Amino acid sequence: MIRIENVSLRYRTTPILHDIDLTIPKGGVTALIGPNGAGKSSLLSLIARLQPLQTGSITIDGLGVDSTPSPELAKVVALLRQDSVIASRLRVRELVGFGRFPHGRGRLTQEDCNIVNQSLRQLDLTDFADRFMETLSGGQRQRALVAMTLAQGTDYILLDEPLNNLDMYYARTLMQALRAIADENGKTVVIVLHDINQASAYADRIVAMKGGRVVGDGTPAAIFTPDVLEGIFGFRMRVETFDGKPLVLHHL
Amino acid sequence: MPDRRLIALGVAAVACMVAFLLTGLRGNIAFVLELRAIKLAALLQVGVSIAISTVIFQTVTGNRILTPSIMGLDALYLFGQMLMVFLLGGIGYVSLDPWLKFGVEILTLMALACTLLLPMLKRRLDMGLMLLAGVILGVLFRSLHSLLARLIDPNEFAVAQSASFANFNAVRSDLLIFATLVTAGAAVLAWRARHILDIVSLGSDAATSLGISWVRTVTGLLLLVSGSVAVSTALVGPVAFFGLLVVALAERIVDTRRHAVLLPAAALIAIVVLVGGQTLFQHALGNSSALSVVIEFIGGILFLLLLILGSRR
């Protein structure tokens, strides 16, 4: 369980987050949605202790993110930021292998190698495993980064817009893979999504943010109604029900 | 009013020149005056040619941080000179007619500068890449220069080494007549091109659609730049950041990029800084060799500031 209490954040004089109180239960897929600049990425980077907390507290399974040693936390939570750029000349397998660093401090055991191979398989990267990152397309690189995050093997996985650069096929594959590790391995996935229909199809729970505040928190059916969506995104959209799930016709 | 500022600058420049000639005059007045007049003429030429070459170069490359010296042009000149000594031998070099020698040097520099810079300008490369390449070229030419110097006579490499620092005291008066011709020619050409320069500063696309033949114009302007660089380097040696300093100051003072105003302003400020600084250091501080170090120091810091501030925007 991730507990966020009274968290505010400001950058110089600009407030980014206002008094966030939020609990993300263990297990399942939680989608963070909201317009640009809502503070979603900032919230994720606070949870993953990439920025120091200014006020309030965040705990993951009772571990305070500002008080737990960083190497310990690296075994509990993994974050993939959006637009991560890899400038190093590394092979895909080497990069994904570095996801295992928190466990062996660099020594890869047979078990580590198995996990790396499994991550490569999950993202359909086995054929590219020995290619250098810079020779891959944008989507393949993005998948390699996701594979590295999964290989870290943490209970909590935070992904900031991982569908960037992915085509429809791999966007669907990735969402299915995330659903599967949540259902079968009991992992907790928190994912920032701009495609709210992906959120509707794969997430158990939606957290909506706007202007640095949490403005909605509930099941897809509860959040994806015309009224709530208009409050979040500022325009009215049609919502149909398809296969028991809300389908938002936001482009019409 | 830029014009009033130009007049003020002109007055300041004249005041500096008078001070340079007359301060602490003692002994054989006619002799000292003649000596100082020769030196003053050289300083004036250095100031004018550096101001002209820097303004034009910045206009052509479309940015405010590049200067010919930062791109390694004066190091290239020194290297070319050393190469001639190497190929002709010390005696052959000395026995060359100085006019012919200087002429050949300028032509070589022009040719090399065009081969180096034109492809860069045509492909419109990333400015940072160009700057870095220029700085590395400068290091490379300096290293080649000292390598050749040692190959020529390892025992006397100090002579070659001394040419790598600017020296405003020991100007080479033998070059003065030729240099005067080149500087005057460059000044006239630059002045006549002032309106074309305004258009060139808009960039190749806009300039072309306004009827300027880009490659030909830019080649001509680059030749002008390399000629001016040759003059100033031949007279006093390399001065990396002086041009940058002068043009940045000029732009701050006259507050325009119109070349009809900027060109004379930059030239006048160059004269004020050089002649005034030389007078100040020579008489007030009793130590004239420090001027080049101080100019480089301030110019270098200014360059860093421009780099950081410019990239913020």
Added chain:
Amino acid sequence: MTIISVDTPTRRRLVAGLGLAILFLASLSVGVGEFSLARVVNDPEALQLLLISRLPRTLAAVLAGAGLAIAGLIMQTLAQNRFVEPSTAGTAQSAELGILLATLLLPAASLPIKTLVASGAAMAGTSVFLMTAHRLPPTQPFLVPLFGIVYGGVIGAAATFAAWHADLLQFLSVWTNGDFSGVLRGRYELLWFAALTVAIAWLVADRLTIMALGRDASIGLGINHARMMQLGLVVVSVISALTVVVVGMIPFVGLVVPNIVSRLMGDNLRGTIVCVAASGSGLVLGCDIIGRIIRFPYEIPVGTVMGVVGGLVFLWLLFRRPDHA
């Protein structure tokens, strides 16, 4: 058949090792004094020459080369920019200024103490560079080395000015232009610290590779980013100060070597760090040998040779076509 079955990285390592060994022997044999390796066994004078001059000189080149290459590698990791190294980040120039000030203010201090002062100065200068480098826009990677070169130039100008006032220009030129001709037994041993720093770099190779992925990725993987930055800073500064004090500045080694090794073998440092060190040694040794034979019996300082060789390779690195579109 066994040779064919050797995989490419191993073969490259073998070739590199063999090349270094050949250069090592060549460096022992080249010089003004009459000398041949074969005579060492039964000629005490030749043995003396070997032990007092040739071997120390060769070892100094090997150590300085390895250290500078590793320093460049670490620098590039910390600044996340392929085009920085100690001489393009103000590190070497700060070390020069430091040793100059130490000579001026503590004339009685021993060489290790002075080196320590130089290391401290190098650290301060590099910290300022790194802090500023991170403020430059990441979209323009060329601005960082450009800034570093001019920044180094300004510090160098300050050192020149101070030296010129104190009439120490002679000393300063010893530190600014790398030269192995003065290396004798008893005057290079400080450089063995460079070997120590190479070993440290090898121990933390994995961490360095992850640092190169960026701050966020390394914190996410549980690395103490700030402490690694400090460690890297110390290592780079110590290596730079040592080389400046003992043999003088040698430009471009730290830049050229890591870039070429990275092109050939990638950036997984655990596998490449030994190659980086060995190639650095080979390059410096090779340039020193060239400097010794090109105008025999005179010598051309290794700093000058490297300025030419390294400058050309750097330009090639800048303008080469990228590996991929």
